[in-house]
Amino acid sequence: MLATRTRLATRTRRWKPVALTTAAVLVGLAAPALTATPAAATTTAYDSTYYKNAIGKSGTSLKSSLHTIISANVTKISYSAVWNALKVTDQDPNNSNNVILLYSGVSRAKSLNGGDVGDWNREHVWAKSHGDFGEVTGPGTDLHHLRPADVQVNSIRGNLDFDNGGSTVTNGGGSLVDSDSFEPRDADKGDVARMILYMAVRYEGDDGFADLEPNEKVNNGSNPYIGKLSVLKQWNDEDPPSAFEEKRNQTIYDTYQHNRNPFIDHPEWVEAIW
Numbered sequence: 001m002l003a004t005r006t007r008l009a010t011r012t013r014r015w016k017p018v019a020l021t022t023a024a025v026l027v028g029l030a031a032p033a034l035t036a037t038p039a040a041a042t043t044t045a046y047d048s049t050y051y052k053n054a055i056g057k058s059g060t061s062l063k064s065s066l067h068t069i070i071s072a073n074v075t076k077i078s079y080s081a082v083w084n085a086l087k088v089t090d091q092d093p094n095n096s097n098n099v100i101l102l103y104s105g106v107s108r109a110k111s112l113n114g115g116d117v118g119d120w121n122r123e124h125v126w127a128k129s130h131g132d133f134g135e136v137t138g139p140g141t142d143l144h145h146l147r148p149a150d151v152q153v154n155s156i157r158g159n160l161d162f163d164n165g166g167s168t169v170t171n172g173g174g175s176l177v178d179s180d181s182f183e184p185r186d187a188d189k190g191d192v193a194r195m196i197l198y199m200a201v202r203y204e205g206d207d208g209f210a211d212l213e214p215n216e217k218v219n220n221g222s223n224p225y226i227g228k229l230s231v232l233k234q235w236n237d238e239d240p241p242s243a244f245e246e247k248r249n250q251t252i253y254d255t256y257q258h259n260r261n262p263f264i265d266h267p268e269w270v271e272a273i274w
Contacts (some may be wrong), residue, residue: 102147164181
């Protein structure tokens with residue numbers, strides 16, 4: 001770890017714009033679908049220390065190196081301790097008494113944590129039934145994919161896979177849902193993608209838990225998979241890490257688990273691996 005861990009990682013990022021569709025110029029020629037340009041390379045203060053064994057790699061070699069890095073010397077917390085941790089990691093930067101809720105973007109009082117309507121609870125972004133790890137210390141308590149969410153919105157998401165499309169989620173901030181998938185609001189799409197892909201690298205089946213992997217399916221049920229990978233990759237490109245997401249990553253590293261989500265520091269590694 002760096003000596004001055006309390007500072008956010010210094011980074012240089014050059015994000016490429018999302019490619020726009022072009023108008024069809026010939027009769028019968030369909031306009032191409034909207035696509036996202038892969039994230040450009042970034043540089044962080046952790047590249048020569050924390051990530052030094054991953055720099056320059058790609059594919060399975062990069063995934064393996066990152067797994068080793070983010071699995072080493074991790075401090076695990078209990079599920080009950082997650083409540084207080086989320087009050088710190090997801091604190092509203094404009095109101096220290098509140099947390100920002102995933103999916104809806106609502107700022108809600110920290111004291112309203114619980115299971116009743118109007119409360120917020122602990123959302124497992126990688127649904128805990130996908131791999132059947134429940135709430136046990138490890139993947140069930142990993143702060144890199146646990147976020148505060150409105151109780152009702154959390155219930156609507158349930159254990160659905162992620163994909164585009166659906167009907168508007170009531171009080172969901174623009175999120176959509178259908179019978180087999182959930183689409184978060186635009187401001188959270190990249191967050192969701194990077195949390196899912198972190199889990200796929202962190203949990204590789206060598207620690208007594210299932211080998212978690214993204215795939216191209218929905219309706220994955222209790223299998224240790226979540227889809228759709230192509231959609232998650234697009235979301236990663238379209239919604240780059242925000243200051244809120246970066247600060248959250250730093251707080252988890254400094255104060256709680258002492259590991260990082262590499263896709264927040266290096267969003268381009270998503271394309272390098274998948």
